[in-house]
Amino acid sequence: MKKTKLFFSIIALAVLVLAACGNNDNKTKKSEENALKTIQKNGELTVGIMGTYAPYNYMNDKKEYDGFDVDIAKELAKRLGVKAKFVAQDFSGLIPGLQKGKFDMLVSQVTITPERQKQIDFTKPYITNEVKVIVKESNTKIKSSDDFKGKTIGVGLGTNDEAYLRNDLMPKVGNFKINTYDDVITTLKDLDAGRIDATINNVYALKPIVEENGYKIKAVGDAIKADKAAVAVKKGNTELVDALNDALAEMKKDGKYKEIFVKWFGEEPPAE
Numbered sequence: 001m002k003k004t005k006l007f008f009s010i011i012a013l014a015v016l017v018l019a020a021c022g023n024n025d026n027k028t029k030k031s032e033e034n035a036l037k038t039i040q041k042n043g044e045l046t047v048g049i050m051g052t053y054a055p056y057n058y059m060n061d062k063k064e065y066d067g068f069d070v071d072i073a074k075e076l077a078k079r080l081g082v083k084a085k086f087v088a089q090d091f092s093g094l095i096p097g098l099q100k101g102k103f104d105m106l107v108s109q110v111t112i113t114p115e116r117q118k119q120i121d122f123t124k125p126y127i128t129n130e131v132k133v134i135v136k137e138s139n140t141k142i143k144s145s146d147d148f149k150g151k152t153i154g155v156g157l158g159t160n161d162e163a164y165l166r167n168d169l170m171p172k173v174g175n176f177k178i179n180t181y182d183d184v185i186t187t188l189k190d191l192d193a194g195r196i197d198a199t200i201n202n203v204y205a206l207k208p209i210v211e212e213n214g215y216k217i218k219a220v221g222d223a224i225k226a227d228k229a230a231v232a233v234k235k236g237n238t239e240l241v242d243a244l245n246d247a248l249a250e251m252k253k254d255g256k257y258k259e260i261f262v263k264w265f266g267e268e269p270p271a272e
Helices: 002-033 035-042 068-079 091-099 160-173 184-193 203-213 238-254 256-265
Strands: 044-049 057-059 083-088 120-136 152-156 177-181 198-201 217-234
Touching (some): 035 238, 044 068, 044 091, 068 238, 068 256, 091 120, 091 217, 120 203, 120 238, 152 160, 152 184, 177 184, 184 198, 184 217, 198 203, 203 217, 238 256
Antiparallel strands (some): 120 198
């Protein structure tokens, strides 16, 4: 009899535990679904950016965040009926910060990759960037990424470019040393000083830094890859993703996206 009572007690306890877990899962799901409503209720959208990556996102002379990403984020916030609040963070900390709720979304050239799609959710891409090999003007030995073997290559810490160098390029061309950096400016400074042999990045990102500092560098060879960047949000925030996708589609349809693109890059966006 005692064994029977013990058996039913264990069953009852298991049912209660499972019910509690189910309730917690439902609460989490409901919280994620209500993220958009919470943002609209608060009237503010917290946007994570690097803040050191001109012309995409950087601090201007007025000590205000500016750039292509910033303008895109402001317009998205406006179409959601809220204001954008920008919080800067080293790129390597952006995704962990998003997962912990520090940001509502990231608009900082976050490239869509299968690995990142397991951690966070993305909108449809809002820009495609061609990545090239960058060397000093006097360098005649590196003509493409095939010449990286035995060289020292600089790259942004935690970026898709770093993953590409380690996982895709190195097995193909042979071992080379990788130096990681928290921002593009320091990377180019080391390239200009000869502390690294090359870096990889897109020309749009390098142009304003090169012009301001007079670095003697050049892009060589064809683009080694093309990255699609999108707005990133916490995993499961499907309502927010849908709302942002709708806003992006409206921006492209009414010409606002084109206006922002031309403002920062001096040319019309490529046809999709």
